[in-house]
Amino acid sequence: MKKHNFYAGPSILPEITKEKTAEAAMNFAGTGLSVMEVSHRSKEFVAVMDEAQALVKELLNVPEGYSVLFLQGGASLQFLMAPYNLMNKKSAYLNTGVWAKKAIKEAKFFGEVVEVASSADANYNYIPTGYTVPADASYLHITTNNTIYGTQMSAEPQVDVPLIGDMSSDIFSRPIDVAKYDLIYAGAQKNLGPSGATLIIVKDGALNKMERTIPTILNYQTHIASGSMFNTPSTLPVFACLQTLRWLKENGGVEAMEKTNIEKAAILYDEIDRNKLFASTVPNVEDRSKMNVTFVMTPEYAELEKEFMEFATANGMIGIKGHRSVGGFRASIYNAMPAESIKALVATMQEFEKMK
Numbered sequence: 098m099k100k101h102n103f104y105a106g107p108s109i110l111p112e113i114t115k116e117k118t119a120e121a122a123m124n125f126a127g128t129g130l131s132v133m134e135v136s137h138r139s140k141e142f143v144a145v146m147d148e149a150q151a152l153v154k155e156l157l158n159v160p161e162g163y164s165v166l167f168l169q170g171g172a173s174l175q176f177l178m179a180p181y182n183l184m185n186k187k188s189a190y191l192n193t194g195v196w197a198k199k200a201i202k203e204a205k206f207f208g209e210v211v212e213v214a215s216s217a218d219a220n221y222n223y224i225p226t227g228y229t230v231p232a233d234a235s236y237l238h239i240t241t242n243n244t245i246y247g248t249q250m251s252a253e254p255q256v257d258v259p260l261i262g263d264m265s266s267d268i269f270s271r272p273i274d275v276a277k278y279d280l281i282y283a284g285a286q287k288n289l290g291p292s293g294a295t296l297i298i299v300k301d302g303a304l305n306k307m308e309r310t311i312p313t314i315l316n317y318q319t320h321i322a323s324g325s326m327f328n329t330p331s332t333l334p335v336f337a338c339l340q341t342l343r344w345l346k347e348n349g350g351v352e353a354m355e356k357t358n359i360e361k362a363a364i365l366y367d368e369i370d371r372n373k374l375f376a377s378t379v380p381n382v383e384d385r386s387k388m389n390v391t392f393v394m395t396p397e398y399a400e401l402e403k404e405f406m407e408f409a410t411a412n413g414m415i416g417i418k419g420h421r422s423v424g425g426f427r428a429s430i431y432n433a434m435p436a437e438s439i440k441a442l443v444a445t446m447q448e449f450e451k452m453k
């Protein structure tokens with residue numbers, strides 16, 4: 098039976114990414130060696146890194162004056178590196194869930210952190226609006242898509258300070274205005290590649306302004322100066338990311354992704370809203386994520402949760418268990434998820450409804 102991969106991360110990748118990476122695992126760029134066993138300074142691998150960085154710039158329309166890096170340590174290390182490099186004495190954070198809170202915790206090592214707004218009062222099921230950001234904050238940090246809670250910012254907030262964006266779970270899902278950001282970061286394992294690589298887009302002009310001394314490996318400038326090769330990069334994950342970037346370009350780039358992501362998400366949300374057994378956990382329609390669709394059984398049918406989980410699993414639906422802090426279900430429908438898999442989940446929900 099066909100398996101439909103709804104895992105939140107690591108998560109579904111384009112078929113071509115897996116095929117090309119499997120090939121290169123045995124014979125990379127005609128070297129007769131595995132991509133895992135060639136020097137990161139070989140001309141073949143340097144070409145991979147260069148093309149990956151160039152494609153990120155092209156696909157996201159990155160303006161002049163920004164650097165693209167592929168580092169390790171995940172988004173979690175960026176929670177620390179971001180304030181280390183960019184927070185003077187004060188910064189502002191929008192608290193939209195667990196990942197935002199972890200970012201706030203690290204920033205507190207460097208000075209005053211203003212939590213401009215929080216949706217903790219409703220278990221993070223909405224994106225707060227109508228807050229003000231202190232003019233003397235170095236930046237406002239946002240989580241553009243909240244993987245756990247199924248919320249997503251529909252647009253960048255209009256503020257007078259630079260933005261920092263944790264885009265781990267929606268990078269390349271839609272166009273973004275990079276010029277509004279001093280820093281964008283994303284762990285690869287949600288929409289780009291395997292875990293082990295972290296994508297960073299940083300504004301060169303925002304760096305080198307801190308009074309503090311920044312340890313060498315935590316300084317973005319170290320990595321910019323060495324072309325992401327200050328230490329050995331995660332070669333195989335970066336190779337895989339490149340395959341996804343090529344796939345993105347061949348499939349119309351982020352504009353085309355946005356269009357299909359809107360259509361794909363609508364298929365599932367329409368069914369959740371229609372089906373008497375299920376309800377969305379995000380009441381505000383414009384806050385609903387197009388990447389992670391969270392839903393629960395309606396109160397009348399709450400006792401059917403376990404049964405639906407078993408039924409869905411038996412029908413090939415993998416990874417739809419909701420995060421423990423939200424419960425219910427979560428279908429992660431990243432760029433690589435075909436509409437057919439979403440339709441298969443919808444068919445499973447309809448079949449289950451008929452049985453009840």
Ligand SMILES: *Cc1c(COP(=O)(O)O)cnc(C)c1O
Binds near residue numbers: 243264265266
């Ligand atoms: C998964 C995720 C993280 C954590 O990423 P790691 O690479 O595991 O550090 C951070 N932020 C968001 C929004 C995520 O989805």
